[in-house]
Amino acid sequence: MPTHQVENQSTPLVDVNLWEHDAALQSALQALAPAQASSAHHRLNALGARCGSAQAQAWAFEANQFKPQLHTHDRFGHRLDEARFHPAYHHLMALALGEGLHAQPWAHPGPGAQVERAAAYYLFGQLENGVQCPVTMTYAVIPVMAQQPGLAPTWLPRLLARDYDPILRPVTQKTAVTMGMGMTEKQGGSDVRRNSTLATLDGQDTWGERYTVRGHKWFFSAPMCDAFLILAQTDPDSSAGLTCFFLPRILPDGQRNHLRVQRLKDKIGNLSNASSEVEFEDAYVWRVGEVGRGVPTILEMGNHTRLDCAIGSAAIQRAGLIQSLHHARARQAFGRHLAEQPLMQSVLADLCLESEASMWLALFLARTFDADADATQQALRRVLTPAAKYWICKRLPHVMAESMEVLGGNGYVEEGPFGRLFRESPLNSIWEGSGNVMCLDVLRALGRGHESAEALRALWQEARGLHPAYDAQVRATEAWLFDPARSLEEHTARAWTERIALLTQAALLWRHAPQENAALFVETRLGTDWRGTMGSHPALAAQARAIMQRAWPQA
Ligand SMILES: Cc1cc2nc3c(=O)[nH]c(=O)nc-3n(C[C@H](O)[C@H](O)[C@H](O)COP(=O)(O)OP(=O)(O)OC[C@H]3O[C@@H](n4cnc5c(N)ncnc54)[C@H](O)[C@@H]3O)c2cc1C
Structure with a gap:
C-alpha cells in the first residue's frame, strides 16, 4: 500500500567528471606545470570521468563495506599470512597503478611531473583513500630502491610498471610489484629510535648484504605488498643506530619469507586498506643504505x-x-x-x-x-x-x-x-x-x-x-x-x-x-x-x- 511519494530528496552524485568541473585544479596544472598542461589535460579529463563514474564509486563503497580478511594458515596448517580482498579493491588498485600514481614522476621526471601526478592523485583521492596507502608507499620507496645496485635491476622495472599484479610469487615471475614500509613498533612510533627489532648479518648475495631479522612491527599496512622497507637495529645495545632493510615476502628461491601476520587492525576507518601487526621470525632482509643511516x-x-x-x-x-x-x-x-x-x-x-x-x-x-x-x-x-x-x-x-x-x-x-x-x-x-x-x-x-x-x-x-x-x-x-x-x-x-x-x-x-x-x-x-x-x-x-x-x- 503506497503511503507517500518521495520528494525533495537529492540524487546520487555519480557519473560526474571531477576534472571538468574543477576550474581551480585546472588553473593549478596550468600555472604550476605549464609544460605538461595540454597533454595532461586529456589524461586528467579521462581520469576525472572515471573517478566520478557510478562504477568506480560503487567499487569504493564495496571495497570498504567488505573488509580485507586475514588468512594465517591453509586448511592443512601451512602458514599463509595473506590478506584477501573484495574484487572491488583490486579494481581500484588496477585503476590507481594503471594511472601511474605510484611511479609516473620517477619514470618520466621533468618540470611539473610531480604536479601532474599530484593532480591525478587528487582526483583519485576523491574516489577512495584506502588503496592510496600502498600506492603512496610504493611511490615513496622508488627513489630509495633506485639507489640500491643489488636490488634495482630486478625490482625497479617492476616498481615502475603500470600493471597491477597481485599474485604472490617470485619477483622474476611478476610484471609489477608494490612495496610497503615498516617503522612503528609497540614501544615507539614517532620516536623510532626505540625500535628493538634486531638484524644479524647472514651473508652476501646478488641482492647485497643479507641479514636475518627478529622482532615485530605494531603497524604494518598493506601486508600483501611484495616487499617492504623496514627499520632494525644491527646491535643489541642500539649503539650503531637504526639501519634500513629490504624485506621481500617471497625469497629468491621461491620460498615464503618468515613474515608472520599476527592480526589485522580493527580500525575506525580506512577500512579497505589492511593494516596489520607482524612478527619477523628470522626473516631474510637485505641492507639498504649504510649501517646506522x-x-x-x-x-x-x-x-x-x-x-x-x-x-x-x-x-x-x-x-x-x-x-x-x-x-x-x-x-x-x-x-x-x-x-x-x-x-x-x-x-x-x-x-x-x-x-x-x-x-x-x-x-x-x-x-x-x-x-x-x-x-x-x-x-x-x-x-x-x-x-x-x-x-x-x-x-x-x-x-x-x-x-x-x-x-x-x-x-x-x-x-x-x-x-x-x-x-x-x-x-x-x-x-x-x-x-x-x-x-x-x-x-x-x-x-x-x-x-x-x-x-x-x-x-x-x-x-x-x-x-x-x-x-x-x-x-x-x-x-x-x-x-x-x-x-x-x-x-x-x-x-x-x-x-x-x-x-x-x-x-x-x-x-x-x-x-x-x-x-x-x-x-x-x-x-x-x-x-x-x-x-x-x-x-x-x-x-x-x-x-x-x-x-x-x-x-
Ligand atoms: C591505520 C594506520 C596505519 C599505519 N600504518 C603504518 C605502516 O604501514 N608502517 C608504519 O611504520 N607505521 C604505520 N602506522 C603507524 C603510524 O605511523 C604511527 O601511529 C604514528 O607515527 C604515531 O606513532 P605512535 O602511534 O607510536 O604515537 P606516539 O609516537 O606515541 O605519539 C602519540 C602522540 O604524541 C605526539 N608526540 C610525539 N612526540 C612528541 C613530542 N616530542 N612533543 C609533543 N608531542 C609529541 C604525537 O604527535 C602524537 O599525537 C599506521 C598507523 C595507523 C593509524
Whole structure:
C-alpha cells in the first residue's frame, strides 16, 4: 500500500567528471606545470570521468563495506599470512597503478611531473583513500630502491610498471610489484629510535648484504605488498643506530619469507586498506643504505608520504564539498533551496575557500618535489612539507563534519559516502608524522639556516597589499622568522606552523584565484574575527554565490 511519494530528496552524485568541473585544479596544472598542461589535460579529463563514474564509486563503497580478511594458515596448517580482498579493491588498485600514481614522476621526471601526478592523485583521492596507502608507499620507496645496485635491476622495472599484479610469487615471475614500509613498533612510533627489532648479518648475495631479522612491527599496512622497507637495529645495545632493510615476502628461491601476520587492525576507518601487526621470525632482509643511516633513509621516504597526506586530505575536503554543494542545490527547506539560504551560503562558501586553499597548497608543494626544483623551491619544500601536512590534514575532520551536516540526517547514514569520508578524515594527521611532530619539524627546518625563511618571505612578498590583515600577519611572522633571538621553543610550534600555512595559502590564492576570494580568505582566516567555525564570518555571504559557482558549477 503506497503511503507517500518521495520528494525533495537529492540524487546520487555519480557519473560526474571531477576534472571538468574543477576550474581551480585546472588553473593549478596550468600555472604550476605549464609544460605538461595540454597533454595532461586529456589524461586528467579521462581520469576525472572515471573517478566520478557510478562504477568506480560503487567499487569504493564495496571495497570498504567488505573488509580485507586475514588468512594465517591453509586448511592443512601451512602458514599463509595473506590478506584477501573484495574484487572491488583490486579494481581500484588496477585503476590507481594503471594511472601511474605510484611511479609516473620517477619514470618520466621533468618540470611539473610531480604536479601532474599530484593532480591525478587528487582526483583519485576523491574516489577512495584506502588503496592510496600502498600506492603512496610504493611511490615513496622508488627513489630509495633506485639507489640500491643489488636490488634495482630486478625490482625497479617492476616498481615502475603500470600493471597491477597481485599474485604472490617470485619477483622474476611478476610484471609489477608494490612495496610497503615498516617503522612503528609497540614501544615507539614517532620516536623510532626505540625500535628493538634486531638484524644479524647472514651473508652476501646478488641482492647485497643479507641479514636475518627478529622482532615485530605494531603497524604494518598493506601486508600483501611484495616487499617492504623496514627499520632494525644491527646491535643489541642500539649503539650503531637504526639501519634500513629490504624485506621481500617471497625469497629468491621461491620460498615464503618468515613474515608472520599476527592480526589485522580493527580500525575506525580506512577500512579497505589492511593494516596489520607482524612478527619477523628470522626473516631474510637485505641492507639498504649504510649501517646506522636508517633514519635519514626513512625520512627521505617520509617526505613523499607526507606530500601525499597533504594532497590526499585536500582531495577528501573536495569530495565532501561537492557532495554538500550538490545536496544544497537539490534540497529545499523553509521555502528555498538550502543553497539559497543566506546562512547556509556562508557555510558553503567557507568550505569552498578552504578546499581551494588546500588544493593550491598541496599542488604548490608538489612542484617543489620536481626533479628540476631550484634552491628556493628546495628550501620551501623543507618547511612547507611538514607545515602543509599538518594544516591540511588538521583541518580535514572539521571540514568533513561541516560538509556532512549540510546533508542533515542523510549525511549521517552509511549508505552515503560520508561515513567513509568522516572516518578517514583524522588518519592523515596521525600517520606519517602526527600533528605535533610535524610542527616540531617546521621549527627544525627553520632552525637549520635562513634559506627556508628567505624563501617564505619572497613568496609572501608578492601578495603584500592584498589585505591589511595579511600584511600585519606577514610583518609579525617575518619579524619572528628573522629575529636572531627568536623563540624556537616547542610549545610555540603549532602557532607558527598555522601562520606559515595560512599565509602561504593566502599568497597562492592571491596569485591564482579571483582577488576577492583571496581577500575573503584572509579576512576570514587571518582577520581578528576568525573563530575557526565554518560560516561564522559575516563577510562570507556577499560573495557566496560566485564562490560556490566557481567551486562546482550548477548544472
Ligand atoms: C591505520 C594506520 C596505519 C599505519 N600504518 C603504518 C605502516 O604501514 N608502517 C608504519 O611504520 N607505521 C604505520 N602506522 C603507524 C603510524 O605511523 C604511527 O601511529 C604514528 O607515527 C604515531 O606513532 P605512535 O602511534 O607510536 O604515537 P606516539 O609516537 O606515541 O605519539 C602519540 C602522540 O604524541 C605526539 N608526540 C610525539 N612526540 C612528541 C613530542 N616530542 N612533543 C609533543 N608531542 C609529541 C604525537 O604527535 C602524537 O599525537 C599506521 C598507523 C595507523 C593509524
